[in-house]
Each structure stands twice: as structure tokens, then as C-alpha cells.
Amino acid sequence: MSAQREMKEKNPWHTPVTIIITVIGVIAIVALVTVAVLQNRPFPQKYKYGIVLDAGSSHTALYIYEWPAEKDNNTGRVEQTHSCKILVENALAFCPGISSYASAPSKAGQSLTECMQEAVQRVPEKRRGETPLYLGATAGMRLLNMENSAASDSVFQSVKKALQMFPFSYQGARILSGQEEGAFGWVTVNYLDDRLKQGLETTGALDLGGASTQISFVSDNYNGSESPSNSVTFRLYGNDYNLYTHSFLCYGKDQALRMTLAHQSQAGPGTVLDPCFHPGYAEIKNYSVLYDSPCVSDRKPQGAPATFNHTGNGNFLECQKTIKNIFNFTDCKYSRCSFNGVFQPLLQGPFGAFSAYYFVMNFLNLTDTSIPLDDVKEKLKRYCATPWNQIRQRHPNIKLKYLAEYCFSGTYILTLLTEGYNFTSESYSDIKFIEKIKGSDAGWTLGYMLNLTNMIPAEAPDSPPLPHAGYVSIVTVIAVLIFILFILSLRPLWPSCSKQPQIV
Ligand SMILES: Nc1ccn([C@@H]2O[C@H](COP(=O)(O)OP(=O)(O)OP(=O)(O)O)[C@@H](O)[C@H]2O)c(=O)n1
Numbered sequence: 001m002s003a004q005r006e007m008k009e010k011n012p013w014h015t016p017v018t019i020i021i022t023v024i025g026v027i028a029i030v031a032l033v034t035v036a037v038l039q040n041r042p043f044p045q046k047y048k049y050g051i052v053l054d055a056g057s058s059h060t061a062l063y064i065y066e067w068p069a070e071k072d073n074n075t076g077r078v079e080q081t082h083s084c085k086i087l088v089e090n091a092l093a094f095c096p097g098i099s100s101y102a103s104a105p106s107k108a109g110q111s112l113t114e115c116m117q118e119a120v121q122r123v124p125e126k127r128r129g130e131t132p133l134y135l136g137a138t139a140g141m142r143l144l145n146m147e148n149s150a151a152s153d154s155v156f157q158s159v160k161k162a163l164q165m166f167p168f169s170y171q172g173a174r175i176l177s178g179q180e181e182g183a184f185g186w187v188t189v190n191y192l193d194d195r196l197k198q199g200l201e202t203t204g205a206l207d208l209g210g211a212s213t214q215i216s217f218v219s220d221n222y223n224g225s226e227s228p229s230n231s232v233t234f235r236l237y238g239n240d241y242n243l244y245t246h247s248f249l250c251y252g253k254d255q256a257l258r259m260t261l262a263h264q265s266q267a268g269p270g271t272v273l274d275p276c277f278h279p280g281y282a283e284i285k286n287y288s289v290l291y292d293s294p295c296v297s298d299r300k301p302q303g304a305p306a307t308f309n310h311t312g313n314g315n316f317l318e319c320q321k322t323i324k325n326i327f328n329f330t331d332c333k334y335s336r337c338s339f340n341g342v343f344q345p346l347l348q349g350p351f352g353a354f355s356a357y358y359f360v361m362n363f364l365n366l367t368d369t370s371i372p373l374d375d376v377k378e379k380l381k382r383y384c385a386t387p388w389n390q391i392r393q394r395h396p397n398i399k400l401k402y403l404a405e406y407c408f409s410g411t412y413i414l415t416l417l418t419e420g421y422n423f424t425s426e427s428y429s430d431i432k433f434i435e436k437i438k439g440s441d442a443g444w445t446l447g448y449m450l451n452l453t454n455m456i457p458a459e460a461p462d463s464p465p466l467p468h469a470g471y472v473s474i475v476t477v478i479a480v481l482i483f484i485l486f487i488l489s490l491r492p493l494w495p496s497c498s499k500q501p502q503i504v
Pocket residue numbers: 055056057058059060097138139140208209210211212213252253254355356359360402
């Protein structure tokens with residue numbers, strides 16, 4: 001025992017100096033790591049907000065987006081946090097967009113109030129003043145503007161007045177061009193999929209609205225020289241994109257239905273036996289309502305009675321034949337065309353098909369594009385041939401107007417994709433019917449806001465060479481190494497083996 005005590009007494013590690021040095025070393029390392037952690041600690045998340053109103057032909061919807069305040073310019077992080085559908089029903093329009101207020105413009109502004117009040121609740125008070133608010137109108141207002149520009153101006157006046165009453169930073173209300181609508185839909189899809197930031201192959205965008213439809217994609221054999229009006233170029237995160245885009249006005253599903261019906265009603269006044277509606281479907285419809293659109297107004301039959309009897313006979317193949325009549329496949333002055341003499345390069349890459357593409361195919365249980373196209377047609381054939389009273393019984397909760405049109409809409413979608421845009425049995429499986437991507441709705445609104453707020457930089461943003469955790473780990477390792485080196489440097493003071501006392 002006494003030998004042990006003697007050894008302890010002689011051990012230089014137990015001298016006050018080495019103990020003090022060790023304690024100071026440990027304190028220094030702890031202090032260094034604490035400073036590194038605190039200094040680089042991520043700030044508590046603060047968010048910024050942006051609001052976009054999508055004034056479509058058949059409805060208006062409000063979207064709120066948010067992103068971390070300190071990442072304004074670094075993107076990849078803007079997300080939709082809330083959406084609100086403006087629900088108004090009046091006798092004239094089933095679920096009207098702002099263009100249906102042409103005869104009572106003041107109501108257009110009023111119709112937005114409820115969703116705007118919701119937006120006020122959703123955006124924290126101190127952020128409201130800096131939150132940009134945009135309204136973009138699409139094909140419904142394009143058509144109204146063509147038909148009656150004074151009425152279109154009054155609708156915008158009413159909408160502007162209403163929006164300016166709210167505590168946001170109002171940035172304007174305007175009609176988007178078809179090109180913008182197509183291009184921003186493409187930006188949204190690729191942004192949400194993180195394809196732009198990583199420079200990955202992009203996804204094409206297919207948008208089917210009520211009054212227009214857009215197709216946008218990047219094709220290696222398109223540089224914009226053939227048909228420059230279809231070209232949109234972007235530089236995003238250091239990559240150049242040459243996008244092909246086209247918007248077909250009047251080829252949204254509601255206007256396409258009007259055109260198809262107008263074509264059929266030209267056969268003679270009275271009854272229209274429509275293969276795109278179920279057997280047993282019969283409704284008296286008004287000619288003036290059918291022809292109340294610039295898409296069909298020039299075809300209005302002269303001296304026709306006020307109404308016609310719209311009856312269905314549910315025949316997919318006949319329906320497809322009838323729908324083909326609204327496309328012109330003969331005139332093309334380019335190397336290749338989709339339809340109506342519009343240039344379209346070779347289809348390329350995967351496609352995301354959203355809005356009515358999704359609503360309709362989802363209802364019909366046909367969103368799975370791994371099902372061969374022939375089987376999809378077979379299913380639709382059976383669906384169209386199902387009697388109207390059975391369809392009504394099967395879907396008691398779906399509004400009759402929507403329900404009656406799904407056979408037409410499904411057939412129109414397949415016709416547009418295969419005959420119009422030239423998707424084949426093989427390339428059909430490149431299409432994905434989508435509603436949302438990572439919680440945000442697919443559509444032009446997000447791309448529009450990202451563009452107007454300059455939130456997608458042209459060049460790849462500089463990022464710190466190391467992430468926070470990496471930085472802290474490296475500082476810790478270096479500090480520990482320095483400490484070990486220091487201990488090693490005290491080696492001469494270590495007790496040597498030869499001096500070890502013998503225990504007997
Ligand atoms: N659950 C839903 C919602 C909408 N629709 C229909 O889908 C079509 C397109 O809707 P939407 O994409 O909302 O069109 P808009 O944006 O209003 O029209 P546009 O883009 O042409 O201005 C409309 O015929 C609408 O009646 C549908 O069948 N089922």
C-alpha cells in the first residue's frame with residue numbers, strides 16, 4: 001500500500017500544473033465547440049408569403065405560398081400552404097369564373113371576398129404588408145376580351161378595387177398570354193420536382209382547362225428557329241432551357257364540348273343524338289347558350305328554333321369520330337404539326353398532365369398509364385355505353401353536369417393526346433396524371449409567382465462549402481486533435497517504465 005501511495009506521489013500527472021493545464025484544455029475545447037455551434041446555429045424559421053389568384057374560365061382559386069425568409073434567393077423551398085376555391089353558383093354559369101360576370105362586373109370583385117378574408121387569417125399580421133398579391137386570368141377572360149373588351153375592362157376594374165382593400169401588397173391583375181400560361185405550368189412542375197436546380201431532364205406539362213389547353217416540353221430537335229412564336233427560353237440555376245409551348249384557345253374541355261355539339265347541331269335543328277353522352281340521357285338545351293362563345297358563334301345556324309333536344313347514345317368510337325371534326329389535321333406548313341396548322345416538335349421525355357386531365361381520368365379510374373392504351377379505350381367504351389340512369393345511381397353525390405360529361409371528357413382527352421399531340425401506345429405511358437406535387441397543386445400559379453418575385457436565379461446560387469453539421473464536426477475533430485498533440489508534447493513529463501517502482 002505504501003509503495004502505491006509513493007508511486008501516486010511521484011506520478012507527474014498528479015502535479016497541480018498538469019491538472020490545471022488539462023482542465024483549461026478541456027474548458028477551451030468545450031468553449032470552442034459551443035461557439036461554433038452557436039455561431040452557425042440555423043435561425044429560427046421565419047416565413048415569407050405570396051398569394052396568387054387563378055382566375056380560370058370555370059372557376060377562381062386562391063393559392064398561398066410560403067418560403068423560409070432567409071432563403072429568398074435559394075429556392076427549391078417555396079410551398080403551397082393553403083388553397084381556397086371561390087364557390088359561387090348562379091343560374092347562368094355552373095361554377096363561374098370572373099368572365100361570367102360580364103353583365104354584372106361589380107360582383108366579380110365581391111366574389112373574391114371570402115377567400116381573401118381567409119388569406120388574411122392565414123398570413124401573419126406582420127408579414128401581410130410585404131406579401132405580394134397577384135391575379136392572373138386565363139382563357140375565359142381572353143375570350144371575353146375578344147368578344148367585348150369593355151366588359152373585360154369593367155371586370156378587371158371591379159377585381160382590382162376589391163383586391164386593393166386587403167392588407168397585402170397588390171401587384172396587379174391581368175390576362176396571361178397562352179404562352180405564359182403554358183411556360184409557367186412547366187416551371188411549376190419542374191421546380192416542385194427539383195429538376196431545375198439539379199439540371200435533370202425536365203418533365204413536359206399538359207394542362208387542360210375549361211376554355212384552353214396547353215402543351216409545353218423541351219425537345220432536343222427544337223431550338224426555336226422553326227415557329228419562333230412557340231419558343232420560350234429560360235436560364236435557371238445556370239442551365240439554359242429552350243421550351244416549346246403552345247396554348248390552344250377553345251380546346252379546353254368546356255369549349256371543346258361546345259364545338260363538338262355545335263358541329264353536331266349543324267346537321268339540322270331539333271334533336272342531337274350525341275354518341276358522347278350516355279344512352280338514356282335527354283335534356284332540352286338552348287341554342288343561344290350553346291353558341292354564346294367566340295369559339296362557336298360563327299357556326300350558329302340561321303333560323304334555328306330556340307331549343308334543341310340533346311340525347312345520348314353512348315358510343316365511344318362514334319364519339320371519337322365526332323370529336324375529330326373539331327381538329328384540322330390537313331394544313332401544316334412546318335416539318336410537323338399537332339393540329340390546326342400548329343408546329344409541334346417530336347415529343348420527348350416524361351409528361352405531367354394536370355387540372356382537367358387529372359379530374360377526368362381520376363373520376364374514370366384511368367390515371368394508371370401503365371394500363372395499355374387499348375385497354376383504356378376498352379374501359380371507356382364500356383363506360384360510355386352504360387345507361388345514364390345506372391351512372392346516376394352509381395354516383396349519387398356527383399353533380400349531374402360533371403357526371404353527364406365524363407364520357408365526352410375522357411374521349412376528348414384520349415383524342416387530344418393521341419390524334420392531336422401524337423402520343424402513341426408507347427409514349428402514352430410517359431404521361432403521369434397528377435393533381436399535386438409534394439403538396440402543391442400543379443398549375444401555372446407557382447411558376448408565375450416565382451418568376452415575378454425573381455425567386456429562381458439565373459445562375460446556380462453560391463452555397464457554403466460545408467453544411468452546418470459538417471462545419472461543427474470538423475471544428476470539433478481539429479480541437480480534439482490539437483488537445484491530443486498538446487498532451488503528447490508533454491511526453492517528457494510522463495512517468496517512464498524504468499522509473500516504475502517494483503511492487504513486492
Ligand atoms: N373536380 C372537378 C373540377 C373541375 N372540373 C372541370 O374541369 C375543367 C377544367 O377545370 P379547370 O382546370 O379548373 O379550368 P379553368 O382553369 O377554370 O379554365 P382555363 O384554364 O381554361 O381558364 C372544367 O370544365 C371543370 O368543370 C371537373 O371535371 N372536375
